[in-house]
Amino acid sequence: MSDNSGSVGYDTPSDASYRIYASISFAILLLGVGVPLWWHTTAVPRVTLPYDGIAQLSNLDIKISTRILVAALTENRAKLLVEEINRELKSAELYNLQISHAVISSNLISSAITIHDLEKIAINFDVQVGELLLLEVPNLSDGVLAGSHRTIFFSPEASGLKLTQVLSNWILLNKSVALTRNALAEPTQFSLDKQNRRRFPASSAYDVLLTLVNPYPDKLTVDWHLPNVIKEYIEPFLDELSVVANFTVKSQWLYLVPLDVTPKQIPDSSVLGRHYALPEDVLPQIITPLEKKLASQVSLNPCINLVMYTPPCDKAPLHIYTRSGHRSKTSSNVEAFLSPRWGGVVIANPPIESCIDVEDNQMVTFSPEASSIMGVFIAHLRLLLGIPDKEPIPGAALVRLDNSKPREWELDALLRIRAVEQLTSAKLTLQSLAQLLEEISNIVITDTVGDRINGALKWVEDSADKLRHGKLMEGFASSKEAFVTAEAAFTDPSLLALLYFPDDQKYAVYIPLFLPVMIPVLLSLRNIWRYFFSKTEENETNKGELTEETKEIDKPKTD
Incomplete structure (x- = not known):
């Protein structure tokens, strides 16, 4: 009886161990399981985005390769026109002109009586979308005549300067195309011209x-x-x-x-x-x-x-x-x-x-x-x-249209300006979206948004590459896909899911809930530390004392 009563109020070694192991289990459940699970469930889902690829779009150089064939009656005439056109249009900012020449027989042209006959002859040159044929025609009443297809007819008296005016002001529209890109990229420095202000935005x-x-x-x-x-x-x-x-x-x-x-x-x-x-x-x-x-x-x-x-x-x-x-x-x-x-x-x-x-x-x-x-x-x-009226050029004329359909070279000009507009807009949209998502870390980035951003980036690069290689139709189609995909990513409603629930509000909500539970667990960590490390020190001390006693016993006796 006396022995049992003497143990009241004191912990046995087994009770202390149970308490320590219970504290360890609580700490593991709360710190090892609860906190990571809470962090995972409250974290904002964000798909990895190609930030480096989007940043490199600033160095994207948009160049439209355009093939022009000058078909003249003599070799010297053809070479001279090529040199003059190259010299006058070398300052075209967005164009990479590939001008070649060919010599045609006067008998072939003399067989044509009407403009319709001339355009039938031009079909034999196999001019593709985005390309242009300059065909010399004797006895042409106008110095330069723009046909309904991808052909410009010119007389032997027409100069290279006159052809350059027609190419620049009617067909290539190099100033308007460059202004479209510059005004989108830097709206504070460049103002739109009359054509751009009148034209509907890309859609x-x-x-x-x-x-x-x-x-x-x-x-x-x-x-x-x-x-x-x-x-x-x-x-x-x-x-x-x-x-x-x-x-x-x-x-x-x-x-x-x-x-x-x-x-x-x-x-x-x-x-x-x-x-x-x-x-x-x-x-x-x-x-x-x-x-x-x-x-x-x-x-x-x-x-x-x-x-x-x-x-x-x-x-x-x-x-x-x-x-x-x-x-x-x-x-x-x-x-x-x-x-x-x-x-x-x-x-x-x-x-x-x-x-x-x-x-x-x-x-x-x-x-x-x-x-x-x-x-x-x-x-x-x-x-x-986006098909503007043609400013009058002395000595140049347009073939009268028989119906409401646009001329083929007018359609090509529209494809060029729309491709540049869509490509520039998609590039700026991706850069703005990437900057927004980098600066605001609590915006949700779903798999759908991530796929659209990656797809738009791919379409932008593909469009620029095809335009650079002279594939106007394919380049325009890729720019259209890039524009549509980038706009869909930028306007995706999921981007606003947690925009008004930042991290400081998240901590303000959850810390009052977890802090009362965390304090006892954190304080118990000190007891766990003392329990194990005090035993280690005690064992080392006992081991040292035992070693000293062993040395005393083993020491030889002397008289």
């Missing part, structure tokens, strides 16, 4: 919305079948540009939408004795209220608006006046104006014959002339999509 798809506005249907009936007009005029033109982007054509009628401005009545010598003037300064005031009614935002794609406005007889004819006070130079019944990156508006006035002796409540039926109105709309589409 993989566009909506073309044809709207007929009849503000007074009780006074005027418009006899027009929009689907037939679209199929006959607009679709053939857009089919030729289908390689550039996907186009969706829509049509609608709007009634009871009058102009938001009051035109000024001006007396004249016509049968009606008056017409109405619409100053050029108030044209933006027409578009703003009209935009609310067009329903052009039903799609995420950019919308190209083509609006035809038909005024009734008591408010017609309606003419647009320039700032200088003169009427715009259009046909008698059609007035039009263009709004950059929005669309075009055509004012189709009813014929004067239909409006003579019309009573106030009498209904008038109006059948618009489709060819003139759709010709204006096609001209608007060309400008809005």
Whole structure:
């Protein structure tokens, strides 16, 4: 009894061991399992990105190799033209021109009578997409004549300087292409020119919305079948540009939408004795209220608006006046104006014959002339999509188009400028996204975003390589894929998953939860340390004492 009572309040060696091992198990579970598991479950998932490859895009040199064949009647003439063109276009910033020459027989050219015959002869030279043929033609009325295919005809009197002007201003558009790249890369130093400001930004798809506005249907009936007009005029033109982007054509009628401005009545010598003037300064005031009614935002794609406005007889004819006070130079019944990156508006006035002796409540039926109105709309589409009007060059002319389709070299020029625009935009998007993801470490980077970034980087490099080797169509297709993929990565909604839950907030939430549990465990580590290391020191001490005793025993006795 006395022995058992004497042990009350004291730990046996086995109890101390149990406590120590329990503390060790708690520490292992909390520090070895709990903390790593918490860190893993609260960590932001981030896929590894090719930051080095994206950084090297700053050194990416965009060069478009373009093959030009000069076919002249004599060897000396061909060589001289090649030297002059090379000398004048050597400063083209984005072009690597590969100009060669060939000698043709005068008998071959003399057999051609019309331009159509000449273009048939040019087909034998097998000019591919992005390439160009300069063909010398005797007895050509114009010094230089740009054909509907990839051929430029020139007379024996045409100089290399004149050919260079046509190449630079009409076909290669080297200044506009370079400005497109520079303005995207450094918008504070370079401002867009008129062509770039008017052209719609690059996109993989566009909506073309044809709207007929009849503000007074009780006074005027418009006899027009929009689907037939679209199929006959607009679709053939857009089919030729289908390689550039996907186009969706829509049509609608709007009634009871009058102009938001009051035109000024001006007396004249016509049968009606008056017409109405619409100053050029108030044209933006027409578009703003009209935009609310067009329903052009039903799609995420950019919308190209083509609006035809038909005024009734008591408010017609309606003419647009320039700032200088003169009427715009259009046909008698059609007035039009263009709004950059929005669309075009055509004012189709009813014929004067239909409006003579019309009573106030009498209904008038109006059948618009489709060819003139759709010709204006096609001209608007060309400008809005990036096919600019050709500045006049003395001694140079264009072959008249028989239909609404663009010339082949115009399409090539559009592919070049769009390729540079898309390639530059994709490069800048990737660099901006990489910088953002490096600076903000708590943004989620999913596998989808990572695959898009890697894919866009690959497409950018592939496009630049193909353009450098003269493969315009393939290079444009790769630049389009790079642009679409980079935009999809940049606008992916998963990038905002943890943007507003940074690390300091994460610690502020979890530390009050784990700290009360961690304190006893951390304090028990000292007891664990003392338990094991005190035993080690005690064993070493006992071992040393035992060694001394052994030495004393083994020491020989002397008298």
